[in-house]
Amino acid sequence: MEYILSILLGSLALILYHVWNKMRRGHNWPPGPPTVPFLGNVNVDLSDRLKEFRKLRKLYGDVFSLVLGTQTVIVVNGLANLKEFLIKNGDKTSIRPNTTGFKDIAKGKDFQLLRSVNDLFAAGTDTTVNSLSWFTLVLLYKPEIQQRMRKEIEEVVGDSRLPSLADREKLPYCDAVIHETLRFGNIAPFALPHGLTEDMQFNGYFIPKDAVIIPNLDSVLMDPDLFKDPFEFNPLRFLTDDGCLVGTENVQTFGIGRRICLGEALARMELFLFATSLIQRFELVRSDGHKLPELTESKLGTTRSPLPFMVKAVERL
Numbered sequence: 559m560e561y562i563l564s565i566l567l568g569s570l571a572l573i574l575y576h577v578w579n580k581m582r583r584g585h586n587w588p589p590g591p592p593t594v595p596f597l598g599n600v601n602v603d604l605s606d607r608l609k610e611f612r613k614l615r616k617l618y619g620d621v622f623s624l625v626l627g628t629q630t631v632i633v634v635n636g637l638a639n640l641k642e643f644l645i646k647n648g649d650k651t652s653i654r655p656n657t658t659g660f661k662d663i664a665k666g667k668d669f670q671l672l673r674s675v676n677d678l679f680a681a682g683t684d685t686t687v688n689s690l691s692w693f694t695l696v697l698l699y700k701p702e703i704q705q706r707m708r709k710e711i712e713e714v715v716g717d718s719r720l721p722s723l724a725d726r727e728k729l730p731y732c733d734a735v736i737h738e739t740l741r742f743g744n745i746a747p748f749a750l751p752h753g754l755t756e757d758m759q760f761n762g763y764f765i766p767k768d769a770v771i772i773p774n775l776d777s778v779l780m781d782p783d784l785f786k787d788p789f790e791f792n793p794l795r796f797l798t799d800d801g802c803l804v805g806t807e808n809v810q811t812f813g814i815g816r817r818i819c820l821g822e823a824l825a826r827m828e829l830f831l832f833a834t835s836l837i838q839r840f841e842l843v844r845s846d847g848h849k850l851p852e853l854t855e856s857k858l859g860t861t862r863s864p865l866p867f868m869v870k871a872v873e874r875l
């Protein structure tokens with residue numbers, strides 16, 4: 559009896575040690591907030607991840623770690639770090655971790671195809687709708703931007719046909735507004751989680767293979783060194799005095815490296831055609847009696863969207 563009891567106690571101690579070990583920061587891991595024994599980082603406010611991650615970056619630097627349950631999460635911040643992590647180390651950092659459900663269990667080709675179509679559809683609708691919602695909300699706050707877009711469209715395209723992709727080059731102001739919408743809307747601030755194929759060293763830290771990596775795109779899109787007054791919506795930041803488009807390469811809304819958004823080209827086309835056609839055909843105005851949400855407010859689910867609002871689209875043509 560005593561023998562069985564000691565085996566049970568021994569096993570329990572081993573399990574407890576294993577759990578305890580899993581829920582603390584290992585040696586030379588990227589720094590982060592102190593972990594609570596057996597609970598990990600319950601002291602982190604994940605209900606407002608944007609604010610919390612900005613705060614944690616200030617406190618712990620560009621690469622910080624969190625222990626959430628038994629999962630280690632590494633957040634990588636800043637354009638240079640993200641390029642180094644996702645491009646230079648792309649062979650190790652470009653898989654999807656198990657937790658996202660991205661890793662397909664081989665279940666036959668048809669299933670895989672169906673699943674891919676489903677993934678593409680899901681990724682494609684929410685994101686485009688969100689970007690257009692930000693576009694609309696911003697224009698309700700800034701009618702002068704809407705007017706300037708419409709003037710450019712009238713001069714280049716006229717009224718008799720809808721804008722086409724061939725017009726894009728001749729509509730730099732409209733293009734700048736769309737880039738600024740992609741930056742300011744910040745609709746996928748944490749991209750999608752990445753996984754590692756093996757343990758790795760990064761910026762002098764050890765990162766274990768089973769960590770989930772969050773590429774913090776918010777840290778790029780809202781970086782004051784890349785974009786002056788980043789919390790201001792200002793399409794002119796992308797235009798030179800003679801109207802040429804510049805500086806758009808830092809708008810990394812679609813991610814960086816091998817797992818960059820598969821729908822980027824499609825999304826850019828859709829946004830251009832929807833946005834310019836909308837402005838050509840309609841005047842977007844505030845709906846009487848309805849208050850607009852603040853531009854700084856947002857709802858963060860899989861993507862980041864503005865809070866619900868009403869808009870009146872007055873037909874022009």
Ligand code: HEM
Binds near residue numbers: 678683746752817824
């Ligand atoms: C404004 C619109 C969009 C934005 C901002 C956006 C952004 C992103 C981001 C940040 C990622 C993750 C990149 C990474 O993990 O490093 C991603 C992945 C992906 N996006 Fe998009 N996306 C948009 C529209 C679309 C559209 C229209 C489609 C499809 C028609 C699409 C399909 C995908 C797919 C399939 C992936 C996963 C790629 C992979 O795992 O290799 N996205 N997107």
